[in-house]
Amino acid sequence: MMDKEKANNQETNIEHEDTLTTRQGHPVTNNQNIRTVGNRGPATLENYDFIEKISHFDREKVPERIVHARGAGAHGYFETYGTVGDEPVSKYTRAKVFQEKGKQTPVFVRFSTVVHGVHSPETVRDPRGFAVKFYTEDGNWDLVGNNLKIFFIRDAMKFPDMIHAFRPDPVTNVQDSQRFFDFCANSPESFHMVTLIYSPWGIPANYRMMQGSGVNTYKWVNSEGKAVLVKYHWEPKQGIKNLTVKEAEEIQGKNFNHATQDLYEAIENGDYPEWELFVQIMEDGPHPELDFDPLDDTKLWPEDKFPWLPVGKMVLNKNPENYHTEVEQAAFGTGVLVDGLDFSDDKMLQGRTFSYSDTQRYRVGANYLQVPINAAKKQVATNQEGGKLRYENDKAPGQNPHVNYEPSSLGGLKEAEQTGKEHTPHVEGNLVRESIDRQSNTKQAGETYRRFKDWEKDELINNLVNDLSECIPELQDKMLALAEEADEEYGRRLREGLEQKRQNKAKMDTEFGSEMHPLGAINARKAVQDAIEKGRDADPY
Numbered sequence: 001m002m003d004k005e006k007a008n009n010q011e012t013n014i015e016h017e018d019t020l021t022t023r024q025g026h027p028v029t030n031n032q033n034i035r036t037v038g039n040r041g042p043a044t045l046e047n048y049d050f051i052e053k054i055s056h057f058d059r060e061k062v063p064e065r066i067v068h069a070r071g072a073g074a075h076g077y078f079e080t081y082g083t084v085g086d087e088p089v090s091k092y093t094r095a096k097v098f099q100e101k102g103k104q105t106p107v108f109v110r111f112s113t114v115v116h117g118v119h120s121p122e123t124v125r126d127p128r129g130f131a132v133k134f135y136t137e138d139g140n141w142d143l144v145g146n147n148l149k150i151f152f153i154r155d156a157m158k159f160p161d162m163i164h165a166f167r168p169d170p171v172t173n174v175q176d177s178q179r180f181f182d183f184c185a186n187s188p189e190s191f192h193m194v195t196l197i198y199s200p201w202g203i204p205a206n207y208r209m210m211q212g213s214g215v216n217t218y219k220w221v222n223s224e225g226k227a228v229l230v231k232y233h234w235e236p237k238q239g240i241k242n243l244t245v246k247e248a249e250e251i252q253g254k255n256f257n258h259a260t261q262d263l264y265e266a267i268e269n270g271d272y273p274e275w276e277l278f279v280q281i282m283e284d285g286p287h288p289e290l291d292f293d294p295l296d297d298t299k300l301w302p303e304d305k306f307p308w309l310p311v312g313k314m315v316l317n318k319n320p321e322n323y324h325t326e327v328e329q330a331a332f333g334t335g336v337l338v339d340g341l342d343f344s345d346d347k348m349l350q351g352r353t354f355s356y357s358d359t360q361r362y363r364v365g366a367n368y369l370q371v372p373i374n375a376a377k378k379q380v381a382t383n384q385e386g387g388k389l390r391y392e393n394d395k396a397p398g399q400n401p402h403v404n405y406e407p408s409s410l411g412g413l414k415e416a417e418q419t420g421k422e423h424t425p426h427v428e429g430n431l432v433r434e435s436i437d438r439q440s441n442t443k444q445a446g447e448t449y450r451r452f453k454d455w456e457k458d459e460l461i462n463n464l465v466n467d468l469s470e471c472i473p474e475l476q477d478k479m480l481a482l483a484e485e486a487d488e489e490y491g492r493r494l495r496e497g498l499e500q501k502r503q504n505k506a507k508m509d510t511e512f513g514s515e516m517h518p519l520g521a522i523n524a525r526k527a528v529q530d531a532i533e534k535g536r537d538a539d540p541y
Contacts, residue, residue, distance in 0.1 A: 072260040072327060075318040076316035078313070092220045093341065122258055127146045132212075141337060145213045154297050199242075218231075225422055227425065232278075233277070237276060325372070
């Protein structure tokens with residue numbers, strides 16, 4: 001340190017690189033005590049260091065996500081194969097992220113649960129979010145999906161109702177299976193998803209060993225402007241593992257952060273998780289030869305007709321340096337597409353495209369895209385102004401700072417030159433409020449049931465019986481009708497299980513009444529009683 005700097009430090013405070021400061025840059029000389037009149041108080045109003053510290057602490061949390069609040073994340077890269085199956089990828093899309101074999105694109109991935117809060121257990125029966133942000137040379141691309149390949153509903157109008165039914169009761173604040181089945185029994189398109197959620201696939205063992213899917217139907221567009229429909233699928237090279245209820249409860253009793261810890265430690269130990277990205281491709285159009293609409297998110301595209309074609313792999317090799325700034329503030333949206341990728345007419349996709357980005361503007365703020373984890377890793381130049389916490393001026397080098405509009409002859413921003421031909425789909429029809437045709441609500445659920453291994457079938461039936469037995473007969477009858485329509489064995493086993501449960505629980509209902517509990521939980525009401533009976537007496541102090 002120079003003599004002059006020493007002298008200056010001696011006149012004020014000696015400061016080093018590791019000195020604690022306030023956000024104003026003031027070195028903190030006493031971080032243990034507030035300023036008071038005598039050592040007993042009272043405190044004085046001019047406790048500036050304390051006020052700065054505590055007022056920021058009071059505001060540390062941004063509003064929790066309505067869905068996908070509980071999450072973990074990691075950095076990595078996507079490496080493209082340059083092909084789709086055995087064909088050059090350029091035949092189907094001009095997106096630069098997929099061109100040139102071996103090309104690597106930085107990514108950030110956030111895994112999550114859906115329904116419950118930010119500190120809920122990672123063993124809950126729930127879909128898992130699987131969102132990937134690609135920092136491409138053309139700007140960001142967000143592939144926002146889940147671990148399961150379908151969804152409960154096919155129309156975005158029902159999304160708030162669905163989440164309200166699945167979240168805890170607004171009076172008791174406890175999740176209630178009767179509310180869940182009330183929605184699902186009256187929304188028969190949900191039955192395939194119910195079958196998956198109540199099977200072991202509803203509780204992935206961790207984030208590294210689960211599949212991912214874009215769920216929605218998207219489009220790829222090539223340089224001639226021709227488009228095809230696509231579905232995205234992530235397959236973990238670590239293998240796939242799911243849990244039974246009993247196994248999940250045992251794990252939760254030891255560690256309710258197990259999946260976050262597993263991901264973090266694997267990366268820290270150099271055991272980098274990998275996924276291979278596959279696409280299914282279909283010519284754009286209604287496809288009347290199918291018994292479902294390809295834009296219906298409650299349906300799988302059969303692999304024998306639309307094979308999975310590998311296009312690249314993803315490796316996660318770096319943990320976040322700070323959970324809040326990276327994982328919590330990470331913001332994804334289904335509308336974040338780059339040239340060569342496009343929207344389909346999928347009604348869920350179009351509803352999500354508004355909702356997701358709007359949620360981030362509410363949670364993180366109008367300038368959420370200036371937060372480093374969300375910012376594109378390329379030059380950004382906009383005419384946007386103002387808003388909370390705007391700390392960068394999105395101007396191009398040499399841009400006239402007086403011009404924040406376009407078009408202009410005074411040195412403002414200019415439009416990019418488009419080289420690829422515009423995709424211009426023909427749209428014609430009456431504006432209506434109608435569901436799509438070819439609903440086929442139970443066929444694929446039956447196919448999924450028949451693909452399950454015996455232990456998966458057993459777990460599915462036991463889980464459904466446990467929760468449906470708490471529902472009113474009308475809901476039981478509706479769910480039984482769907483199961484019987486899906487598969488004879490499925491319906492018969494569910495009916496037999498419910499009848500057996502009715503006989504066994506008659507006395508318990510007299511004693512306890514109906515049971516509220518997380519979906520699929522066993523003996524949740526007994527746990528309430530156990531806490532009273534097994535609790536150890538203590539004297540007041």
